[in-house]
Amino acid sequence: MSYLFPTYARWNVSVKEAKGSWVTDENDKKYLDFVSGIAVCNLGHADDDVMQGVQDQLKKYWHVSNLFHQPIQEEVAKLLVEHSDGEAVFFCNSGAEANEAAIKLARKHTGKTKIVTFLQSFHGRTFATMSATGQEKIQQGFGPLLEKFTYLPYNQTQALEELEEDVAAIMLEVVQGEGGVVPAEQEFIDKVAETCKRVGALLIIDEVQTGIGRTGKPFGYQHYGITPDIITSAKGLGSGMPVGAMIGASSLIETFQAGSHGSTFGGNPIAMAAAKATLTKILQDDFLNEVTEKNIYLVNKLNSIIGNHPLVKEIRGKGLLIGIECKEQVSMMVDQLRDNNLLVLPAGPNVIRMLPPLTVSYEEIDEALGIIDQTFSTLKQSAVAH
Incomplete structure (x- = not known):
C-alpha cells in the first residue's frame, strides 16, 4: 500500500543511492542515468561542490524570510544576470512558479491579458501555466481554464502575422521538451521576436528544461540571437534543490514592486547555496564547450548505430537534450x-528523450550507446518477425 496520490506512473525502481551518472536501486542494480531527475541534475548526482556549498550554508542559517537582505540571493542573481539578457531576478521554488510569475508580470506591465503560446508546449501544472500549456491531455478534467490563452502551431510563421496589439506576451520554449524534443527553427524565432515588437508584446522564453547549460550555452535562446524580455529557469538551477527563477529586463523592474508578488520559500538560502555552486561550475566557457562537443559525439554515434533502424524516424536536439523520434x-x-540498465524518458508517445548529466564522461556515453545498440538490435529482430 502507498500513502501517496498516484499522480505519477512510477517505475518499478526504488532508489537506494545515486552518484555522478549512476543510480543504484535497493537490489544493488546500477543504472546509467540519462534522465538526470528530468534535466535537474546537470552536474550529476550528489556533486561534491554543491554538497559542500549546501553544508556550509546549513551551518549558518536555513530560513529567515524575504523580509531580510540575504547576500547569497544577490550573488546568485548576479550570476544569472551576467549570463543572460536580464537585469533583475525573482526567486521561487519551481519552473511552474517561475512561469506563473512571468505571466503575472507580463499582464501587469502591459495592461493586456492575452498570452500566445504554442501547440505541444509545456509550461507547468498550476492553473495559469496549465492554461498556457498547448496540450489538451494536461488540461482535461479541471474545468474552465484561465482565459485569454491562444495556441499557435510551433515552427510556423503564418499565424504570427495575424496577431494584433491585444497581445501581452508570446511565450515559448526554444526546444519543446515534453512536446517531443523539437528545436525551434531560426526563421520561426526571428518571426516571434519581430511579432513581439510589432504588437507591443513581451517575449517570454521558458528555459526551465533548456537552461543552465543544457544546450551548450547558459540559456537555449542564446543560440538564436534574440533578446527576451523575460527568461524563466528552474530544473538545472539547483542540482536537485527546489529553486526557480524569473529573470526580467530592466524596463520591468518598476512593475514588480513591494507587494506585487512573493514566495515564502523563494530564494531560500539552502537552495541559493546549491544554485551558486551549480552556476559557478557550469557557467564556464570550457564546461559549456564540452557540452557542445559531447552533443556532436553522441548524435553522430546515434546516427551511425541506429539512424537507419527501421523504427527510427529522426534524431534531433540541442546540447545534451536529445530526442529519438520513432515510427x-x-x-x-x-x-x-x-531493463538493460539505461534510464531514459519518453517525450510524447513516439520520442525517446535523453538527458544525461552535463558531466557525463565519454566512456559513459559509449556504455549508453552500447545498451541502445543492443536494445534496438533486439527491436529490429522483433520488427522483422512481425
Whole structure:
C-alpha cells in the first residue's frame, strides 16, 4: 500500500543511492542515468561542490524570510544576470512558479491579458501555466481554464502575422521538451521576436528544461540571437534543490514592486547555496564547450548505430537534450532500455528523450550507446518477425 496520490506512473525502481551518472536501486542494480531527475541534475548526482556549498550554508542559517537582505540571493542573481539578457531576478521554488510569475508580470506591465503560446508546449501544472500549456491531455478534467490563452502551431510563421496589439506576451520554449524534443527553427524565432515588437508584446522564453547549460550555452535562446524580455529557469538551477527563477529586463523592474508578488520559500538560502555552486561550475566557457562537443559525439554515434533502424524516424536536439523520434510508440523501448540498465524518458508517445548529466564522461556515453545498440538490435529482430 502507498500513502501517496498516484499522480505519477512510477517505475518499478526504488532508489537506494545515486552518484555522478549512476543510480543504484535497493537490489544493488546500477543504472546509467540519462534522465538526470528530468534535466535537474546537470552536474550529476550528489556533486561534491554543491554538497559542500549546501553544508556550509546549513551551518549558518536555513530560513529567515524575504523580509531580510540575504547576500547569497544577490550573488546568485548576479550570476544569472551576467549570463543572460536580464537585469533583475525573482526567486521561487519551481519552473511552474517561475512561469506563473512571468505571466503575472507580463499582464501587469502591459495592461493586456492575452498570452500566445504554442501547440505541444509545456509550461507547468498550476492553473495559469496549465492554461498556457498547448496540450489538451494536461488540461482535461479541471474545468474552465484561465482565459485569454491562444495556441499557435510551433515552427510556423503564418499565424504570427495575424496577431494584433491585444497581445501581452508570446511565450515559448526554444526546444519543446515534453512536446517531443523539437528545436525551434531560426526563421520561426526571428518571426516571434519581430511579432513581439510589432504588437507591443513581451517575449517570454521558458528555459526551465533548456537552461543552465543544457544546450551548450547558459540559456537555449542564446543560440538564436534574440533578446527576451523575460527568461524563466528552474530544473538545472539547483542540482536537485527546489529553486526557480524569473529573470526580467530592466524596463520591468518598476512593475514588480513591494507587494506585487512573493514566495515564502523563494530564494531560500539552502537552495541559493546549491544554485551558486551549480552556476559557478557550469557557467564556464570550457564546461559549456564540452557540452557542445559531447552533443556532436553522441548524435553522430546515434546516427551511425541506429539512424537507419527501421523504427527510427529522426534524431534531433540541442546540447545534451536529445530526442529519438520513432515510427511507433516508445513506451516499450523505454522499459527495455531500463531493463538493460539505461534510464531514459519518453517525450510524447513516439520520442525517446535523453538527458544525461552535463558531466557525463565519454566512456559513459559509449556504455549508453552500447545498451541502445543492443536494445534496438533486439527491436529490429522483433520488427522483422512481425
